[in-house]
Amino acid sequence: MSKLHNVRGRIYYISSDKKQENLYAVYETTDRKFWTELAKCNQAEFKKSGTEGKCIEAREFIIALPESFVDYPPDGLLKYMTDKFKSRYGVDCIAALHHNKRKTNYHIHLIFAERNYLDEPIEKIATRNMFYDEKGNHVRTKKEILDENGTIRKRCKVIKKGEVYERQMFTIKDARFKQEHFLDEVKVFYTDVINGLVKDEKEKLSAFKRGDVYLATKKIGKNNPKADKITLNNKVIQDWNRTVDHALVSGMERKEILKVKQEQISTPIKESIHKYGNHPELLFMIIFRAIELLKELIKLLIQKQEQQKARISDLMERRNEKQEKQPAPSVTQTDNQTIPAVTQPFKAPATTTAEKTVIPPRPRMSELAHDYEMRLEEIMEKLKRQNRAIHTQEVKKDLIDEDLKNCTGLFQGKKRKELQAQSNKYAETIKIMKQGLSHIVQDYKYPTVDAFLQVYKQGKSEYESYVKANKEWNSKYGENSIHRKLAEKQAEVQKREQDRDFNYRSPSDRGAR
Numbered sequence: 390m391s392k393l394h395n396v397r398g399r400i401y402y403i404s405s406d407k408k409q410e411n412l413y414a415v416y417e418t419t420d421r422k423f424w425t426e427l428a429k430c431n432q433a434e435f436k437k438s439g440t441e442g443k444c445i446e447a448r449e450f451i452i453a454l455p456e457s458f459v460d461y462p463p464d465g466l467l468k469y470m471t472d473k474f475k476s477r478y479g480v481d482c483i484a485a486l487h488h489n490k491r492k493t494n495y496h497i498h499l500i501f502a503e504r505n506y507l508d509e510p511i512e513k514i515a516t517r518n519m520f521y522d523e524k525g526n527h528v529r530t531k532k533e534i535l536d537e538n539g540t541i542r543k544r545c546k547v548i549k550k551g552e553v554y555e556r557q558m559f560t561i562k563d564a565r566f567k568q569e570h571f572l573d574e575v576k577v578f579y580t581d582v583i584n585g586l587v588k589d590e591k592e593k594l595s596a597f598k599r600g601d602v603y604l605a606t607k608k609i610g611k612n613n614p615k616a617d618k619i620t621l622n623n624k625v626i627q628d629w630n631r632t633v634d635h636a637l638v639s640g641m642e643r644k645e646i647l648k649v650k651q652e653q654i655s656t657p658i659k660e661s662i663h664k665y666g667n668h669p670e671l672l673f674m675i676i677f678r679a680i681e682l683l684k685e686l687i688k689l690l691i692q693k694q695e696q697q698k699a700r701i702s703d704l705m706e707r708r709n710e711k712q713e714k715q716p717a718p719s720v721t722q723t724d725n726q727t728i729p730a731v732t733q734p735f736k737a738p739a740t741t742t743a744e745k746t747v748i749p750p751r752p753r754m755s756e757l758a759h760d761y762e763m764r765l766e767e768i769m770e771k772l773k774r775q776n777r778a779i780h781t782q783e784v785k786k787d788l789i790d791e792d793l794k795n796c797t798g799l800f801q802g803k804k805r806k807e808l809q810a811q812s813n814k815y816a817e818t819i820k821i822m823k824q825g826l827s828h829i830v831q832d833y834k835y836p837t838v839d840a841f842l843q844v845y846k847q848g849k850s851e852y853e854s855y856v857k858a859n860k861e862w863n864s865k866y867g868e869n870s871i872h873r874k875l876a877e878k879q880a881e882v883q884k885r886e887q888d889r890d891f892n893y894r895s896p897s898d899r900g901a902r
Contacts, residue, residue: 390448390449390450390572390575391449391450391451392445392448393446393447393448393449393500394444394445394446395428395446396424396427396428396446396447396500397424397425397428399447399449399500400421400424400483400500403415403485403487403498403500404485409485409487410490411487411488411489411490411492412485412486412487413463413467413486413487413488414463414464414466414467414485414486415467415483415484415485415486416467416468416471416483416484416485417482417483417484418471418472418475418482418483419481419483423502423506424447424483424502426558426559427446427447427502427504427559430558430559431444431445431446431447431504432444432446445503447500447501447502447503448501448503448566449498449499449500449501450497450499450501451496451497451498451499452470452496452497452499452579453494453495453496453608454496454497454583455495455583455587456493456495457588457589458495458586459495463486466586467484467485467486467497470484470497470499470579470582471497471499473578473579473582474499474501477578478563478565479505480501480502480503480504480505480563481501481502481505482499482500482501483500484498484499484500485497485498503562503563503566504559504560504561504562504563505559505560506559506560507557507558507560510556510557510558511557512553512555512556512557513553513554513555513556513557514551514552514553514554515548515549515550515551515552515553515554517550518531518547518548518549518550519547519548519554520533520534520545520546520547520548521534521545521546521547521548522534522542522545523542523543523544523545531547534547601839602633602637602643602646602647602650602839603629603630603837603839604629604630604650604654604676605626606623606627607619607622607623615669618669618670618673619669621670621673622669622672622673622676625676625677625680626676628676628680628820629654629676629679629680629683631823631824631826631827632680632684632687632823633646633683633839634823634826634837634838634839635776635779635823635826636683636687636690637838637839637842638773638775638776638826638838638842639690639691639776639780640690640694641686641687641690643839646683649679649682649683649686650679653675653678653679654675654676654679657675658672658675661675688783691780748866749862749866751859751862751866752855752858752859752862753855754852755851755855757847757848757851758848758851758852758854758855761845761848761849761851761852762852764833765844765845765848765849766849768829768830768833768841768845769845771829772826772830772838775822775826775829776826778822779819779822779823779826782815782818782819782822783815783819785815786812786815786816786819789808789811789812789815790812792808793805793808793809793812796808826838
C-alpha cells in the first residue's frame with residue numbers, strides 16, 4: 390500500500406494512454422472534481438495540524454491478478470474488483486487495469502480516498518472582515534496585506550463580513566486505513582475475491598499475513614533470469630508449509646512454530662540480505678535448516694507423547710492388579726439381628742406463598758459447538774489418522790537412513806545404492822502424505838490446516854462449555870432435581886388454593902337460599 394502525496398498526478402499517470410503502454414480499462418466511482426477537492430481539503434487540514442513531513446492525499450493498492458484473467462472482459466473485471474472494495478469500505482475509488490511492458494504482470498492500480506463527502510457542507514460565516522496574505526495565512530489587520538501605495542498586494546485577499554470564509558465538505562479521515570492489520574485484511578479479502586473468479590484450482594491463491602506460520606511462494610514471471618533459483622526456493626518453502634501442517638496436527642503450539650520461523654528464517658534472512666544482498670540460493674539453505682530443526686522438534690514431541698501414554702497405561706495396569714488382589718468386603722451380622730437401614734425423609738426447602746421457583750431455559754448449543762459435534766471432530770480424526778501414518782513412514786525412513794549411514798565398506802556400493810533408493814521412495818511417500826493433510830481440510834472448505842485448527846479449538850471450547858452448562862442445568866432443574874419437584878409442588882398447591890377460593894361460599898349466602 391502506497392501513500393500518495395499528489396493524488397491528481399498519480400491518477401493522470403495510471404489512467405493516461407500517453408504514460409501506459411498496456412492500459413486496458415479505467416473505472417471511477419466518482420468524478421475527477423472529487424479528487425481535486427479532496428486534495429485541497431487534505432492539504433488544508435495538514436497545514437492546520439502543523440505536522441512535519443508530507444501530506445497524504447490518498448492511498449493506493451496494486452493488486453496482482455492471475456494471467457488467466459485476461460480472458461475476462463477488462464471493463465467488467467475492473468468494475469467488479471473496484472466495486473467490491475467500495476462496497477466493503479464505503480469510500481470512492483479510481484482504478485486502472487494494466488500489463489507491464491513484457492506482458493508478464495497483469496495487475497490493477499486502485500486509488501482510494503480516506504474521506505467522504507458530508508451530506509451537507511459545513512460553512513463558517515465571517516463576523517467581520519478577514520484578511521489573508523500571499524501564503525493564505527490569516528492576518529489580524531488590513532495593513533498587513535497593503536503595499537507602500539496602500540493597495541492590496543497581489544495574491545492577498547479580503548473576505549467581507551457575512552461571506553463564507555471556510556467550507557468543510559469532507560468527513561474526517563477513516564482511522565481504519567491507518568491500522569496495522571488493515572493491509573492484511575485487504576490481502577485476505579482480495580484473495581477470496583480472486584479465488585472466486587479463478588477457473589483452474591491450481592491458480593488459487595493463499596493470503597499470508599504477518600504472524601502466519603506459513604511462508605509465501607514467489608510468483609515467477611516469464612523470461613525471469615532467476616527462474617531456476619526461485620523454483621528451487623518455492624519447493625523448499627512448500628516443504629516448510631507441509632512440515633508446519635505436520636507439526637500442528639502433532640500438537641505443537643502455534644507460538645512454538647512462530648518462534649522457530651522468527652529465529653531460524655525471518656531474522657537470518659534479514660541479516661543475510663543486509664550482509665550479502667539479495668541471493669536466492671542463501672534463502673534455500675536458511676529455510677532448509679529451519680525445516681530440519683522443526684522436524685526434530687516434532688520427533689521429540691511425539692516421543693514425549695508416547696512416553697506419557699506408556700506411563701498412563703502402566704499406571705492403569707498396576708491399579709487394576711491392586712484391585713484384583715484385594716479381597717471383597719464381607720458383611721457380618723449377629724444372630725437374629727439385622728442392621729436397620731437409616732433413611733431420612735426428604736425435606737423440601739421452606740418457602741412462602743410469595744416465593745416462586747422460576748426455572749430458566751435450558752442452555753442452547755451455539756452454531757460452532759453444533760458444527761464441532763457434527764463434523765469438526767470427524768475432520769480432526771482424519772487428520773490424526775493421516776498424521777500417525779506419516780509418523781510410521783518417517784520411522785521406517787529413519788531406520789533406512791541409519792543403515793545407509795553405517796554402510797561404509799569398500800564393496801558396499803550396490804547396497805548403498807539400494808538403500809538410497811528406498812530412502813528416496815519413503816521421502817516421496819511422506820511428501821505426498823503431508824500434502825494430504827491440507828487436502829483433507831480443503832475438502833471441507835478450509836484454506837489451511839492452521840485455519841481449520843483455530844476453528845476446531847474454538848468449537849471444542851464452546852461445545853465443552855455447553856456440555857458443562859447443560860449438566861449443571863439438569864442437576865438443578867432436570868426432571869429429578871429438587872427445583873423441579875419444588876416447582877411442581879408449588880404449582881399443585883397454587884391450583885388447590887384457586888379451586889378452594891372458587892368453591893368457597895359465605896354463611897350469609899347459604900342463609901339466603
